[in-house]
Amino acid sequence: MTSTPSGKRIRGLRSATQAEILRSHQRDEEFVRGLREKFLDLLHNFGGYRTLLPFIQSDIPLKLLYFGFTSGLGNQTLGEEYTGIIQADLETRKVPSLSARVLAAVLECFGERGLLGLLDKLKKSVDHPDSELKPEAVIFLNCLIDRLKTAIPLMILVHKGLFYIYGRYYSWGRRLAGVDYAKVYGKRPSDGVSWGLRLLGLATLAQCALKMYRGKDRIDEEDSSPKEEEGNKCQLCLETIPTTTTPCGHLFCWNCLGDWLRTRSQCPYCREHVIPSRIVHLMNL
Numbered sequence: 001m002t003s004t005p006s007g008k009r010i011r012g013l014r015s016a017t018q019a020e021i022l023r024s025h026q027r028d029e030e031f032v033r034g035l036r037e038k039f040l041d042l043l044h045n046f047g048g049y050r051t052l053l054p055f056i057q058s059d060i061p062l063k064l065l066y067f068g069f070t071s072g073l074g075n076q077t078l079g080e081e082y083t084g085i086i087q088a089d090l091e092t093r094k095v096p097s098l099s100a101r102v103l104a105a106v107l108e109c110f111g112e113r114g115l116l117g118l119l120d121k122l123k124k125s126v127d128h129p130d131s132e133l134k135p136e137a138v139i140f141l142n143c144l145i146d147r148l149k150t151a152i153p154l155m156i157l158v159h160k161g162l163f164y165i166y167g168r169y170y171s172w173g174r175r176l177a178g179v180d181y182a183k184v185y186g187k188r189p190s191d192g193v194s195w196g197l198r199l200l201g202l203a204t205l206a207q208c209a210l211k212m213y214r215g216k217d218r219i220d221e222e223d224s225s226p227k228e229e230e231g232n233k234c235q236l237c238l239e240t241i242p243t244t245t246t247p248c249g250h251l252f253c254w255n256c257l258g259d260w261l262r263t264r265s266q267c268p269y270c271r272e273h274v275i276p277s278r279i280v281h282l283m284n285l
Helices: 018-046 048-057 058-067 078-083 098-127 136-166 172-177 191-223 254-263
Strands: 086-087 178-183
Touching: 018 058, 018 078, 018 086, 018 136, 018 178, 018 191, 058 098, 078 086, 098 172, 098 254, 136 172, 136 191, 136 254, 191 254
Parallel strands: none
Antiparallel strands: 086 178
16 A cells, blocks of 8 residues: 655645545445454454454444544555545645544544534433423423424535535534545546436435425424324334334335435444445335
């Protein structure tokens, strides 16, 4: 792997394109998934599967380990080496500092999941029997938390749409850490690929706008209709009864889960890798 010391100036700096950044991340994710499968096979052979299962239900531990030995040491990841790009701060024309690279990796792995987990803990605290909050405050805070849990995935999807259009900052974590990508060697993709991704970005933003419009209509309907048990609703739209299950056992409505898996192959709840063809539509609910 090509090593680039932190703080070194980059001459002839050119920003990487959307296609190069996207392909780099896809390559890294493929490698991490393959590494996880080999690790699971190894645990099966040595009988340690059940003991370590809670730690390997997601790709996050291996992903952090992988980025620790690549980005953390100032090296390119396999995906970056494959596409000829490096992490860079385009404003200062330098390789990002170690702290910026670590922050970007941690936020990319735990950012969305951490926010949703924090909201879940806050909701439990608000609903706790020993809470001294007034009933009006409990209702208001529950409503606010539910809307935030719905808005966070939408905001991340909007950010991804903007990335497809403008080609900067693959994730919120990299934007907050100021970690961009620069092209240093190799051929660039054709202009047709970049224009195709821009169209995908516009379609993604249109999809988000439609979801927000439907969400506004749903809120208006809820204000004028009797409340249903929240536990019987889809955890994404909080509107319909869930009719579809993932292999890891979490329930959502068919349309929401299908839309989600078209943008990322993970369970919206636990982030377990999900193959779209393996979701099951339950007919007897």
